[in-house]
Amino acid sequence: MTEQTLWNRTRQAVYDEIARTAMGLFLAHGFEATTIDEIAKAAGISRRSFFRYFGTKEDIVLGDLAAKGELARVALEARPDDEDPWTALRQAFHAIKDVAYDGETMLKVTRMMYETPSLRARHIEKHLQWQASLLPEVRRRLRADATDPLDVRAEALVACAITCLDVAGEAWARSNGAVTLPELFDSAAAALRP
Incomplete structure (x- = not known):
């Protein structure tokens, strides 16, 4: 297994975790009522890290x-x-x-x-x-x-x-x-x- 493959798998796992966390918030509180800061906090990442994975909230859905x-x-x-x-x-x-x-x-x-x-x-x-x-x-x-x-x-x-x-x-x-x-x-x- 190459480092690139491991990096890609790790990146995909983080992406999936952020998406699951965000979808839970969207379904519980509504899409428009959920902020990127709330998603980042719930996922345990910074706002800046959020934007490494998603360009917008819409991209999560x-x-x-x-x-x-x-x-x-x-x-x-x-x-x-x-x-x-x-x-x-x-x-x-x-x-x-x-x-x-x-x-x-x-x-x-x-x-x-x-x-x-x-x-x-x-x-x-x-x-x-x-x-x-x-x-x-x-x-x-x-x-x-x-x-x-x-x-x-x-x-x-x-x-x-x-x-x-x-x-x-x-x-x-x-x-x-x-x-x-x-x-x-x-x-x-x-x-x-x-």
């Missing part, structure tokens, strides 16, 4: 959303070449599983995200990163010319698929998890293309 976008890209590229782009996107999104929290905690986190303006804005920003990541593969599947500014088909497909996922997430939170997220996503996607 949504930090791995960008990584999930990368998983979606990999899943999309792995779909069969003869699959149409819309079906490939839908199936790629189904391949992403969120197992960071139990169901009840995930519902609380999801509600907090949709009810907090700064989290909602950051969520949209992360989904724009997803869009940029997914576009090349959708363009390839459409045989679209990436240099043609008027060919908006790939952008439209990716944006619609991401919006379906977002709408499904919000509905899942409203339903208290009574209907699964994949079912809601499929329902939203089928409204656009049965």
Whole structure:
């Protein structure tokens, strides 16, 4: 085991501990009511150390959303070449599983995200990163010319698929998890293309 690997593992452990501590505070006191100083104190670190791991409070809640976008890209590229782009996107999104929290905690986190303006804005920003990541593969599947500014088909497909996922997430939170997220996503996607 190399020192770099040990350093990376140690850094990840500290990152995870800060995130767990912060999420506990957010769920107990509310996102906006919890300060970075309170998180740092509860985690046993300085404010300065907090910023070595997270750029903002929002990144604690949504930090791995960008990584999930990368998983979606990999899943999309792995779909069969003869699959149409819309079906490939839908199936790629189904391949992403969120197992960071139990169901009840995930519902609380999801509600907090949709009810907090700064989290909602950051969520949209992360989904724009997803869009940029997914576009090349959708363009390839459409045989679209990436240099043609008027060919908006790939952008439209990716944006619609991401919006379906977002709408499904919000509905899942409203339903208290009574209907699964994949079912809601499929329902939203089928409204656009049965």
